[in-house]
Amino acid sequence: MKRLWSPSGFHAEKMTVRTRVPWYWRGIAIAVISVLAVALIGWFFNTGQKNAGFDRQSFTRQLDEASAIGQRMSQENVQLKASMEVFQRQAQIDKAAQRELSKSIHQLQEENAHLQEEVNFLRSIMSPGKAKEGLSVQNFRIEQDALPNEYRFQVLLVQGGRRERDFVGKAQLTVSLLKN
Template identity: 30%
Template sequence: MAVRTRLSWRWRAFALLGGLALIAGMWWWGFDFGQFLGGFNRSAVAEKQARLEADAATLKDENIRLRAKLAELESELNVTHGAQTTLSRQALDLQNENTQMKEELAFLRKLFSDTGKPGTVTIQRLTAEKDRDDVYRFSMLVVRGGNPSDEFSGQLTLLANVAAGGHNSTLTLPDDQPDTAPALLLKFKYYQRVEGTFRVPNGAQLKSLQARVVEPGQATPKATRSLNLT
């Protein structure tokens, strides 16, 4: 009679698990080896992936650098364009100013040549226009004829005829507005440009303006010029 040794269920379970582990290992090794033989290498793929990620990071950094450079170039271009625009405008302003100065020089030369006896004072180019609400700006050129050796001293008096609400009134400057006195003082040898502003009553319109050159102590104006705006 043969005697068989019976293994306990625990040993059988261990043996079963060991067999399964061995089979799984052989299957995995066979699968990996098969991929290697078929041209699929995990380490090579991982290396290639790492290289691609490094290239992507490099390209990203390069993209950021190029964007910053582009922004810098755009900023420089805007500054250059703005400078060119400013220079063009300044050149045009200087050209217009130069043309105006040439015209004024020609005008003064003709004016001096046409002026009467020495000592004669005339008012030329009297203008007046609305500067803003209830404020008018005036300008004129006071010229002295001949070839004087001394300076002329005096003052301008302005008579502004204004209309408001169907009624006319006259402003006498600088008496009615003492703050205009400095702009109306005259002290020159050949000519003096006079510019300034004065106020009118609320809603009033300037109808006419008369300028008078007065010498100290003299009641009779040295020169008079009138301007009608109606």
């Protein structure tokens, strides 16, 4: 009997009385409260931005303008790259043409020097009064051959003065070579 009685009266276990709310109503209530909380936070955020001087429409406009400028610059970059490639090709063509012209000029200069030698030779032949009597060396040329230490030479002997008869005899060429 002691068990049933306590100093305050009956001895009973603690008990909570609740009204039974179905789980789906609790879920709906939590969802509604969450949506309201997110909406309230968003409203606070937008209000804070406006109070700080941030204008969403102006920002959107600036973003659109920056995007348009970026697209324009991208197109311009593509065009500039294409024109740069054209200029590079033109520069290569110009360099090739310059090399060919330089080569042609060099050949023409060599040909001109050869023709000048021939003209001088013909002038010396055509003016017999100025030439000395006997044989003289009109032209002497040494050129390196294809093999090393081999050379070709050309000697042009001219009979000067009055030519009563052609030269008959021997011409001797002595070469002394000093190698460094």
